[in-house]
Amino acid sequence: MAKGGRTGAGGDLSPATRLVGGGRKPEWTGTPAEPGAVVNPPVWRASTHLYPDSAALHAGKPNADGHFYYGRRGSPTQWALADALTALEPGAAGTVLYPSGVTALAGALMAVLRPGDVLLMTDNAYEPTRNMGRGLLRDFGIETRWFDPLDLAAFDAAIDERCKAVLLESPGSLTLEVQDVPTLAATARARGLTVVLDNTWAGPLGFAALAQGADIAVMSLTKHVGGHSDLMMGSASAGERHYAKLRRTAQQLGLVVSPDDAALALRGLRTMSLRLERETGSALALAAWLDARPQIARVLCPMLPGSPGHELWKRDFTGGCGLFSMVFKGKDGAARDAFIDALDLFGIGYSWGGYESLVSPIDPAPLRTASHWPLAGMADEDRYGVRLSIGLEGLDDLQADLARGLAAWQAA
Numbered sequence: 001m002a003k004g005g006r007t008g009a010g011g012d013l014s015p016a017t018r019l020v021g022g023g024r025k026p027e028w029t030g031t032p033a034e035p036g037a038v039v040n041p042p043v044w045r046a047s048t049h050l051y052p053d054s055a056a057l058h059a060g061k062p063n064a065d066g067h068f069y070y071g072r073r074g075s076p077t078q079w080a081l082a083d084a085l086t087a088l089e090p091g092a093a094g095t096v097l098y099p100s101g102v103t104a105l106a107g108a109l110m111a112v113l114r115p116g117d118v119l120l121m122t123d124n125a126y127e128p129t130r131n132m133g134r135g136l137l138r139d140f141g142i143e144t145r146w147f148d149p150l151d152l153a154a155f156d157a158a159i160d161e162r163c164k165a166v167l168l169e170s171p172g173s174l175t176l177e178v179q180d181v182p183t184l185a186a187t188a189r190a191r192g193l194t195v196v197l198d199n200t201w202a203g204p205l206g207f208a209a210l211a212q213g214a215d216i217a218v219m220s221l222t223k224h225v226g227g228h229s230d231l232m233m234g235s236a237s238a239g240e241r242h243y244a245k246l247r248r249t250a251q252q253l254g255l256v257v258s259p260d261d262a263a264l265a266l267r268g269l270r271t272m273s274l275r276l277e278r279e280t281g282s283a284l285a286l287a288a289w290l291d292a293r294p295q296i297a298r299v300l301c302p303m304l305p306g307s308p309g310h311e312l313w314k315r316d317f318t319g320g321c322g323l324f325s326m327v328f329k330g331k332d333g334a335a336r337d338a339f340i341d342a343l344d345l346f347g348i349g350y351s352w353g354g355y356e357s358l359v360s361p362i363d364p365a366p367l368r369t370a371s372h373w374p375l376a377g378m379a380d381e382d383r384y385g386v387r388l389s390i391g392l393e394g395l396d397d398l399q400a401d402l403a404r405g406l407a408a409w410q411a412a
């Protein structure tokens with residue numbers, strides 16, 4: 001058997017090494033005669049599994065991970081990706097893949113909630129997650145109650161006997177408040193709630209979700225793992241008990257990801273630590289520079305000393321990423337749009353975590369029902385902001401581009 005790359009799941013290896021080796025089981029990267037003969041698991045486009053005879057069919061393991069049965073249960077390409085993600089998440093027994101991050105959130109919530117239950121959801125959750133509470137979950141008889149992401153006492157007070165799960169997201173979408181996840185999770189678990197964390201921003205390299213108290217760690221793989229703005233996918237990782245629930249729910253929903261996309265995600269995963277390191281460094285430098293500009297009221301970047309959430313980030317996180325927001329000093333939405341339109345290097349669009357920089361306007365106020373925007377300590381007229389996803393371009397070029405944007409804002 002060929003050497004190399006078979007060690008990725010080892011628990012005492014560094015995350016960087018697990019990123020390289022995860023999912024590369026020799027039986028998935030070769031032939032029976034030559035296990036491990038290629039570096040990557042091939043793309044298995046397969047719906048039907050053929051058995052040599054009836055006895056083999058009867059002996060098949062329809063519901064075991066890592067066994068061919070039928071295309072919906074996956075092939076080595078998808079198993080390798082799930083395996084690699086499990087290897088990155090301390091405390092995980094398994095990972096379920098979903099066609100998008102939103103499906104992953106829906107799959108996780110449907111796995112742990114039943115009609116009559118109440119879900120507590122952080123007020124800064126990703127907008128489609130909020131919509132799920134108001135729509136899909138409500139239609140299935142599940143009530144969602146929103147809470148202020150930063151108010152630990154209010155969270156504790158909000159829990160009653162109908163509350164069965166909590167959805168945390170830290171840092172939150174658009175405004176990037178860092179939640180005290182260990183404390184919130186301990187409070188929730190002590191009262192019997194299942195803790196679901198949307199960990200898309202930091203991913204497992206930046207925040208060890210399960211080790212910090214979450215029961216289920218959800219990620220949009222569309223962002224850092226894909227990393228190249230060319231695929232949609234999501235994941236949920238959990239320990240034994242919750243993994244079984246996730247798997248059962250996903251199987252009954254018939255969820256499956258394409259092997260082609262799984263291969264792309266695996267390719268992205270291998271370089272994720274490098275990209276995150278570079279994006280984090282550039283984002284931090286740009287956030288500090290923007291923080292000192294007179295046009296900017298507030299930079300919302302937990303990695304930046306002095307920025308909201310920095311102390312918790314320093315305490316709980318082992319890494320960051322290129323995504324942060326900022327709020328202009330006064331003026332209006334038209335001035336904000338002038339800033340965006342003056343940028344050359346930043347694409348205008350949703351999503352983030354790709355190799356290329358992106359900008360999008362943020363308008364958090366109408367989304368909130370349990371907390372206030374602008375945040376405490378910010379002036380009410382400082383409400384027009386943008387979110388920046390910093391990519392792999394040269395730092396000086398990005399800074400010059402942002403300077404161009406600020407001049408246009410000034411002139412508007």
Ligand SMILES: *Cc1c(COP(=O)(O)O)cnc(C)c1O
Binds near residue numbers: 126169220222
């Ligand atoms: C993008 C995103 C999602 C949804 O992921 P998709 O892959 O786009 O469905 C979920 N949570 C957060 C925080 C996101 O930014």
